[in-house]
Amino acid sequence: MAGTADRPLLRWTISNGGGSPARVQLADALGGGQPARVLPVPAGASHQEDWDAIGQAYGWYDLTFTVQGDPAFLGRFTGHLENGTPSRTHPGSLIAEH
Numbered sequence: 001m002a003g004t005a006d007r008p009l010l011r012w013t014i015s016n017g018g019g020s021p022a023r024v025q026l027a028d029a030l031g032g033g034q035p036a037r038v039l040p041v042p043a044g045a046s047h048q049e050d051w052d053a054i055g056q057a058y059g060w061y062d063l064t065f066t067v068q069g070d071p072a073f074l075g076r077f078t079g080h081l082e083n084g085t086p087s088r089t090h091p092g093s094l095i096a097e098h
Contacts, residue, residue, distance in 0.1 A: 001081075002050045008081045009050040010061055016041040022067050029062035029078075038068070053081045058088040 003009035016022045020043050027036040041047045053061040059082065065075040080087070 006083050006085075007052075007054060008083055010053050010079075010081060011048065011050050012063070012077070013046050013048040014039070014041060014065060014075075015046040016043055019043050023069070025066045025068060027064045027066075028056075029064065030057040030060055054083055059083065060090050 001008055002011040014024055022041045022043075024039045024041055024047070025036045026039060028034065039047050051061060051063070053059050059080050060078075061081070062078045063076070065073075065077075067073040080090075
């Protein structure tokens with residue numbers, strides 16, 4: 001966690017302990033259909049970001065990390081950040097199924 005009590009941020013770090021660079025793909029299931037981002041992570045290095053779930057999806061997050069060229073790697077993190085104000089329904093539950 002990062003940020004402040006009224007504006008919490010989800011802080012995530014991905015580390016590459018391998019001997020070669022990795023291309024990590026980050027998909028945001030609540031991102032409104034935006035394409036996945038590719039994050040280059042050099043060998044022996046880390047990449048860290050603070051995610052503004054409050055500003056993007058009423059506090060909800062649903063992030064999936066994969067590594068290009070490594071089909072065995074999958075990390076999915078979902079949840080809700082609280083900031084003391086009334087919550088809203090998960091945005092995914094508002095999408096009509098066709």
